[in-house]
Amino acid sequence: LTHSVIEPAQERLLPALTPTNRAFWTGGADGLLLVQHCAACDHWYLPSVDACGECGATPAYAPVSGRGNVYTYSTNHHQYHPAIAPPNLIAIVVLDEQDDLRVATNLVNCTEADIAVGTPVGVLFENHGEIFYPVFEPTGAQR
């Protein structure tokens, strides 16, 4: 279940860490993509929640496979942020564990021409200090 850590190509507007979301954003330190899971209801939660929507329990973090597929994507060509240069291959990835487990991310080691909706992808972590930001690459490219 452990995945590679890579150096970021450029800076990123990182999310604010909260007690609820911290494990998701920092689990990559151990190579793990951690997602909240309610064991009683067998339901995964992304984004993180304070309580299971079905039973009210606090879901525990558990590692997922890090595998998923491209739900949708767009290549941004316009420089909106002075320190973050285009092109940026933006995607929503659905994790294999549940069909509505969506992650906003970037795809790396590929261009738009290499992928389509449905392309299988796997996670890598970009190290930004405390935060290990999950990005994805086509699994055909994974060793």
Add this chain to the structure above:
Amino acid sequence: VTDAPGKDAIISGLGISTIGRRTGIGDLDLTIASGRAAIADAGLTAADIDGIASIGDTPISTAAGALGIEATYRGGGITTGGLLSPVMSAALAVMEGRARHVLVYRTVQMIGGDMVPREAGEGGSKEGEDMAAAMDVREMMSDVAELLAADAFSAANWLALHCRRHMSLYGTTKEQLGWLAINSRRNAGLNPLAVYRDPMTMADYLTARPVSSPFGLFDCDVPVDGSIAVVISSPDYAADCPKVPVRIEALGGASGKGGWFHRPDYPKMASADAAAEMWSRTDLTPADIDIAELYDGFTFLTLVWLEALGICGEGESGPFVDGASRIALDGDLPLNTYGGQLSAGRMHGYWVLHEACLQLRGEAAERQVKSNPQVAAVAVGGGPIAGCMLLTR
């Protein structure tokens, strides 16, 4: 359906300022121009206006002072009606007897102005910041931080993701988006106030610089300076109204649940909920719509509204607009008859309203739809922000 919220309020007056790119005209001057025009068009004076509502540039207290309005009713902000919330609140106010004539205006400025009030939200892009600031409904912006972290800074990025998914599910093509841009440019050519009026070809559209695939430059609307105002009046004014009164038949809005990418029915948007609410409040059906003025901050949003409103079936909006003959001024469903935000200019949901009223009055001059339209659909917003209205003459 007889007692739906806002039903039967009338739009008695219309006003529009100079519209242009970098006009150098201040927001208050634009607001005064549209406000005075709308009040006069309604056959009223400032002394008759007892309510005022807006969002964005020119605070309502400033506008009221400059126009000489003493308003007992003041409305504003964004609630479930999205950018149309001030119009909807005004319609409710006149139907509840809290006001008789409410001036609603929307003033926008390309540079130096606020698209929406800055109550919250700092950092990120202008658009993201503006939208975050607009939302007192947290649910609508609940997943924006995740998008910003993924280098998706603009609504162009966020909505391009919906568009790509729609293309994959239904076979919607880039050319079909292009027909919307071409239709709008063709109509803008007949609108003296439109910003871009030169004809556009499919080749022009397809070769424009890319913004966020599949969107290129001509999928994005044109920022402008300008102001549009309407007077919303009690139905008892209809007989005295010098112009054809336009009647509000139904309103619909949405909570924005599911944010930008967590709706279970993605790539559907809040527009689906707004349209459902609107149709639940009227006996009319989509087949009754004679003209449609549907938001086009990006081309794709018009496709989304066509499906949300039930004007075409799920996934069928691309073929519906293909070739731009059905949606032309002389087609079965004239669409964005003034040129849309794509070519006329980004009046952020208020030019669609103004145009629907002009068409229902029969005052749209060179671009008037000849088939004597009686029912217009007006729809505004994208992503978790949505509001729509059905107007009749």
